[in-house]
Amino acid sequence: MKVDPVRDIQLGQAVLGIELGSTRIKSVLIGRDHVVIASGSYDWKSSYTNKIWTYRIDDIWLGLQESYKKMALDVEQKYGITLKKIGAIGVSAMMHGYMVFDENDELLVPFRTWQNNITAEAAGKLTQLFNYNIPQRWSIAHLYQCILNEEEHVKNIRYMTTLAGYIHWKLTGRKVIGIGDASGMFPVDLETKDFNQGLMERFNDLIRVNNFPWKLEEILPNVMIAGEEAGVLTEEGARLLDVSGNLISGIPMCPPEGDAGTGMVATNSVSKRTGNVSAGTSIFAMIVLEKELSKVYTEIDLVTTPAGELVAMAHSNNCTSDLNGWVSLFEEFSKLMGLTTNRSTVFEVLLNHSLEADPDGGGLLTYGYLSGEHMTHFKEGRPLFVRSSNSNFNLANFMRVHLLAAFSAMKIGTDILLKEERVKLDKILGHGGLFKTKGVGQAILAAALNTPVTVMETAGEGGAWGIALLASFMMNKEDNETLENYLKRAVFDSFEGTTLQPNPRDVEGFEKFIERYKRGLPIEKAAVDHFE
Known part of the structure; x- marks a missing residue:
């Protein structure tokens, strides 16, 4: 479908998707053909304050407003139009974590993000119950850990939500959440498409002795499914988002979703026997299951697609942060040598090398654990590089070992699914910044999973595009049309991708490296124990 972006903007038919990721807040505007016609972003990062990974509320809103402002400026510069009316809006953000509010809608404690591995006791007891x-990242694990810690604020809780749910609430006044994001707060029932009532009753029984003035169902958001309308942008919400005052209120909004769900949408991997890997600050593989797993695995999260289909999630807290740190070091060296270059060029040269x-990375070993890593049972992390006297230490191996390590914690989880549970996969799609350098991250992932990997030409757009597609689905779907059918019919029939088969030599090399990685975990533990 060929469309005129100017006409889409003027008629208010363009759709906005916003995602608050770990290192970037991105806003993308798409036309009726689902192609990005304008974008804006704002770089940010979490802070480690009082041993808690967090983002300040003021920084959340500053970043959101700057991202929107840059997108609106992009519209004005490209098309000469002041953006006032939008067809639909969707908000996505990092999943999990802990945001709780009192009866006056005030945040009770600083936002605790998914990066925190501080809920091991609670997560273990709830898994057994x-x-x-x-997992430790889930909102319910944070809540119960606060109860176990006898934190004073718990009795004052009147609402608990995720980052996406919080933004949506402030923009619309609605305390709702998409089912994919909800499934990372508390287990959902696949039949009712809601939080699991039986498990909520077990939790309420567990904490009855504490005599809190609330029950769990009273403080959770209402669960919604992709395609439903989740309220409209209020006048107050419009002013929060667009400080210029140009954006009008009344714009319909789709259910807020987590970055895992929008990643599935952005890669067209919401169907059974498909999966995707999102690689950025964290990395996770999402595989849509045909049936439930045979038993409980602490390495595997069970969540859902935005339409409520069961998904196995192998999540690692750490992926590209340490790699980015080394690239920055080489960029600094290049400048000292008098070379004119930029981060993107340095990244591409090193990854291609x-x-x-x-x-197998020449016998080298690294752990990019900037934060704790639940997959390998680390509450804290220490980035670490190790080599022996007989390692083949050169630049190519140095870069490859950091790429191998970026995928390794996730691989431990996917090996359970593919080798132990015999989960069947027709295709895996990669997306996120690590796949921007053509063929490199894609080849490493194909080796890690021993599965063909497809990267779409839209791989770099990520979750902001994914939530824009969900908003478009809400606005443009046909009667009773499923999300799976809409994506195939209206979106991905016009987008191309490249598929890379696993190289047997690379597969063998990765298997050799992963054994070294597992054997070396005591070295990482020693670093955590003895180095501040």
């Missing part, structure tokens, strides 16, 4: 894996390395 529910017979359902409750890794293709000349030994398949």
Whole structure:
């Protein structure tokens, strides 16, 4: 479908997607053909304050407003139009974490993000109570840990939500959440498409002795499914988003979703026997299951697609942060040498050079644990590089080993699904910044999973585009049309991708490296124990 972006903007038919990621807040405006016609972004990062990974509320709104402002400026510069009316809006953000509010809608404690590995006791007890894996990142694990810690604020809680749910609430006045994001707060029932009532009753029984003035169902948001309308942008919400005052109120909004769900949408991997890997600050593989797993695995989260289909999630807290740190170091060296370059060029040169390395990284070893890593049971992390006297230490191997390590914690989880549970996959799609350098991250992922990997030409757009597609689905779907059908019919029939088969030599090299990675975990533990 060929469309005129100017006409879409003028008629208010363009759709806005906003995602608050770990390192960037991005706003994208798409036309009726689902192609991005304008975008804006704002770089930010979490802070480690009082041993808690957090983002300040003021920084959340500053970043959101700057991202929107740059997108609106992009519209004005490209098309000569002041953006006032939008067809639909969607908000996505990092999943999980802990945001709780009192009766006056005031945040009770600083936002605790998914990066925190401080809920091991609570997660373990809840997993046993529910017979359902409750990872440390999940909102319910944070809540119960606060109860176990006897934190004073718990009695004052009147609402608990995620970052996406919080933004949506402030923009619309509606305390709702998309089912994909909801499934990372508390287990959902696949039949009712709502929080699991039986498990909520177990939790309420567990904490009855505490005599809190609330029950769990009273403080959770209402769960919604992709395609439903989740309220409209209020006048107050419009002013929060667009400080210029140009944006009008009354714009319909789709249910807020988590970055895992929008990643599935952005890669057209919401169907059974499909999966995707999102690689950025964290990395996670999402595989849509045909049936439930045979048993509970603490390494595997069970969540859902935005339409409520069961998904196995192998999540690692750490992916590109340490790699980015090394690239910055080489960029600094390049400038000292008098070379005119930029981060993107340095990144591309170094990653392409890794293709000349030994398949296993030449005996080198690294852990990019900037934060704790639940997959390998670390509450805290220490980025670490190790080599022996007989390692093949050169630049190509140095870069390759950091790429191998970026995928390794996730691989431990996906090996459970593919090797132990015999989960069947027809395709895996990669998206996120690590796949921007053509063929490099894609080849490493294909080796990690021993599965063909497809990267779409839209791979770099990520979750902001994914939530824009969900908003478009809400606005433009046909009667009773499923999300799966809409994506195939209206979106991905016009987008191309490249598929890379796993190289047997690379697969063998990765298997060799992962064994070294597992054997070396005591080294990482020693670093955590003895180095501040």
